[in-house]
Amino acid sequence: MLKQYLQFKLSQKLSPQQIQLMKLIQLPTQAFEQRLKQEMEENPALESGKETDEFDDQHDEFDNTQDDYEEHEQIGEDINVDEYLSDDDIPDYRTQISNYSADDEDRDMPFAAGTSFNQYLTNQLNTFRLTDDERDIAEFLVGSVDESGYIRRSLADITDDLAFTQNVFTDEKAIEKVLHVVHQLDPAGVGARNLQECLSIQLHRKEKNPDVELAIEIIDTAFDQFTKKHYKKLIQKFDISELQLKDAIEEIERLNPKPGGSYSGNNRVVEHIVPDFAIKIVDGELELTLNGRNAPELHVSREYTNMMKGYKEAREKSKSQKDAVMFIKQKLDAAKWFIEAIKQRQQTLFVTMSSIMHYQKDYFLTGDERKLRPMILKDIAEEIEMDVSTVSRVANSKYVDTPYGTKLIKEFFSESMTNDQGEEVSTREIKKILETVIEDEDKRKPLTDEKLAAILLEKGYPIARRTVAKYREQLDISVARLRKQL
Structure with missing residues (x-):
């Protein structure tokens, strides 16, 4: 049986503008610049750069013409053309701040050109005599080499791919034969399928001497014992002295575990960290600045404002004109909201980082990590009277340039524990000790x-x-046995 009834309830929903602001806050500087570029491409009513004096004069003219109109022209129920001609909000369009240097204006990122790592390897294949099938296999193997210099796929998978994608039908034995050719390419060790093979290739290409010969035996026949640092077992197995083992290990330690990284001409994408803030010590006091890239100059397009003025002055208003004004209104609203969101973003970033800086003042003045105070997101959120999620968005993706290096803001947050004197200390302090x-x-x-x-x-x-073990793992420090040296 169907029934109808009324139900009242309260609910909270985020407006599109709030969602837009939260997304902008969590963006680091470079991503923010991309988002800004995208918005300007999508909204022609939004422009960057300083507004000209001519534009300011025109706005004054708009104000004067408004006096000639006693009634506001309405389109539909909500559109008031005068709201888009008023000069009252013009200062709000400008979001420039003066706390960054001229150096921040250099926004171009240079890129180096050169031969890729895989192309460098492919060019070396021309020095070998290979059949057509062998060359196809060799080029496919070179194409499978990752940026570290390894081939991480099994020969069986490579065999199948050669058949399906290159129309080359072969077997694992033929591929392994060509793989030995790839192993002769520079840098030494490239094309290896694992670390053991990589080190072995490099050792076999070195000039032979007793230390190198012993190192080859260790890698080829006792790699597991070597990686676990069972030195006593190695001494017994090869009937050698501790000094001989030490010399052989020194030969192994000179090898490159990632031969691909030694190629300086590769074109791997390098991630550049652009600090969102900078902290300097001036006359014994901390000074915080926001990166100028986060404070663009934006204003509403003059052409779009002129369109609104032209519509207002028109005596006869057609349906097409009304539709055009509806479109213009939408773009102007979007531009205003975006500019306002950027202003709020700047304010939120600055207020949050300023609170963190003052909370950790002793650290920023000295650089001593042992002076970091216990600090959680809630501490800062309560101080600046914002939500914890807002502080989290700032801390997780932003960097600050300090006198002691560029740091991820998240690193300044840590839990607390009580020492034997009953004082609360940061877990970062314990990790440093x-x-x-x-x-x-x-x-x-x-x-x-x-x-x-x-x-x-x-x-x-x-x-x-167990807590010590947890902190040690977080510091990426091995267990005692693996830290052992001769």
Whole structure:
């Protein structure tokens, strides 16, 4: 049985403008510039650069002509042409701020031209005598080499791809034969299928001496024991002294585990970090500036404003003119909203970073990570009276240029713990101390996690062994056995 009834409820929905603002806030500088470029391409009513004096004079003229009209012309129910001719909001269109230097105006990113890594390898194939099929296979193998210099795919997959994409029917044995040719290309080690093969290729191409011969034996026959640093087992297996093993390991350590990275002429895309903020120390005080790229000069198009003025002055208004004004209104509204969103973005970024800077003032004045205070997103959100999600959007994607290097803002946030004196300290402080202790340890007898926990306890930080292990992994530091050196 069908029934009808009324139900009242309250709900919160984000407006399109709020969604647009949140998306703009989380964009880093370079992505923001791309978004700005896209908006200007899509909306002809939005223009960049300073407005000319002629434009300002015309706006004054618009104000004077408005006095001649006692009634506002309406299109439909919502459009008031005078609202788009008023000069009251003109200052709001300009979003330039004066806290950046002229150096920030250099916005062009230079790109280097050259031969790609794969093309460099392909050119070397011309020095070998190969049949047509072998050349096709060799070029396919070279095309499968990644930026590190490895071929990560199995020979079976390569065999299938050659048949389906190149119409070359062969077998794994023939491919392996051609692969040995690829292994002769420069840089040494290129085309290897794993680290063991890469190191072995490089060692076999070195001038032979006792140390190199021993290194080849270790890599080819005892690679697993070598990677796990079972040095005593290696000494017993090859019946050698500790000094001989040390010399062989030094030969291995000179090798390049990523031969592709040694090619300086490759065209891999390099990610450039453009800091969104800069912090300087001036007369013992911190000074924060917002990157000028985040503060473009924008204004509403003069041509579109003239169109609105022309419509207002027209005595007879056709349907096509009304449709045109509807379109112009839409574009002008979008331009105003976008300009306002950029202004709010600038203000949000500056206020958030300013709060973080003052919260971590001791760190920014000294650069000592041990002086970082425990700080979570909620601390900053409460101070600037904004939502935690807004602070998160700023912290996760923005960088700040400090006297101690360019830092991701997220790095300044950390949990707290209580030391033996009952004081709250940052986990970043503990990690820094842990890192220093490991750097100063005897590498012949590295400290275990239990010993590290005991040392931290002596320094006043009661931390469990599993917590030490977690911090060590976050610092990308290996376990004690893998840190061992002869």
